[in-house]
Amino acid sequence: MEFRDLEIFQLVAEKGTITEAAKVLNYVQSNITSRIQKLEKEMNTPLFNRHRRGMTLTPEGKKFLTYSEKITLLASEMKKAIQSKDEPSGKLEIGTIETVFQLPNILASFDKKYKNVELSLYSGVTEELEGKVIDYQLDGAFVTDGNFSPEIIAEEVFEEELVLISGSHVNAFAAIEEEPVLCFSKGCGYRARLEKWYKDNRIHPNKIMEFGTLETILRSVVVGLGIAFVPKSSAEHLINSGLVSTYYLPEQYSRVKTMFIRRKDTYLTITLEKFMETIRANRNIEIHSLKY
Known part of the structure; x- marks a missing residue:
């Protein structure tokens, strides 16, 4: 039984057809078929039910999938554990919320220093990113501080101030109950803080409009579509140019920490360790610049 066969099996289970798996891997279909048949012969049982619409796992196949995922994950951990201590390499998959203002500096510093690392963002x-870290889909993630799972280790990266903004022709406070709230989807830490402030003050927003990117939210506020609760650093240029009006909420709602999280039980690879060192170095630079 080869690791590659297990990876192919997992992909077929995910895609549901030999054809789709072959497209992803750029393999001929007969190659995929023969590898699946080889596994079934070794296990002495069918792993898939074949039908016109594709393939679904048998009960034995579902059990096999659970074990195969554990094996491939362990193999990946093994490779990471024996990496060179001098030169990090391999893949590093990092998640981030949209509003980490200092992220470009962190990525640039890391990429320039460690050329052999394939960094994906x-x-x-x-909430979504924490789930992906727990499910081993991400090595780590930048998220808003909150009540994390016991499986998570969190380290503070930055602290920011959130500010309520509206179009320049609208008083931000007066717009609280009249204008739509422009925000990210449920699970966003900033949205949760604003909703708590609304609830604590018995205020009911007029409408909630969800967006996928911070840039779209900021542009929409400028043209008068609604109000938004965003890090002051990300809206500083709009505030200074007079394109938006601002309203400051009490500190318990507006002060927010950005954390870097990872799974507690996973091996801290040299690649992830060096990435975290880069985060700390940039955080120290930021603190130093604020002092002077």
């Missing part, structure tokens, strides 16, 4: 809201 995925964006989402805090």
Whole structure:
């Protein structure tokens, strides 16, 4: 039994057809078929039910999938554990909320120093990213501080101030109950804080409009579509140019920490360790610049 056969099996289980798996891997279909048949012969049982619409796992196949995922995950951990301590390499998959203002500096510093690392970045809201870290889909993630799972280790990266903004022709406070609230989807830490403020003050927003990117939210506020609760650093240029009006909420709602999270039980690879060192170095630079 080869690791590659297990990976192919998992992909067929995910896609549901030999054809789709072959497209992803750029293999001929007969190659995929023969590898699946080889596994079934070794296990002495059918792993898939074949039908016109594709393939579905048998009860034995479902059990096999659970074990095969554990095996391939362990193999991946093994490779990471024996990496060179001098030169990090391999893949590093990091998640981030949309509003980490300092992220470009962190990525640039890391990429320039560690050329052999293939860094992939995925964006989402805090709740979604935490779930992906727990499910081993991400090595780590930048998220808003919150009540994390016991499986998570969190380290503070930055602290920011959130501010309520509206179009320049609208008083931000007066617009609280009249204008639509422009925000990310449920699971966003900033949205949760604003909703708590609304609830604590018995205020009912007029309408909630969900967006996928911070840039779209900011542009929509400028043209008068609604109000938004965003990090002041990300809206500083709009505030300074007079394109938006601002309203400051009490500190318990407006002060927010950005955390870097990872799974507690996973091996801290040299690649992830160096990435975290880069985060700390950039955080120290930020703190130093604020002092002076």
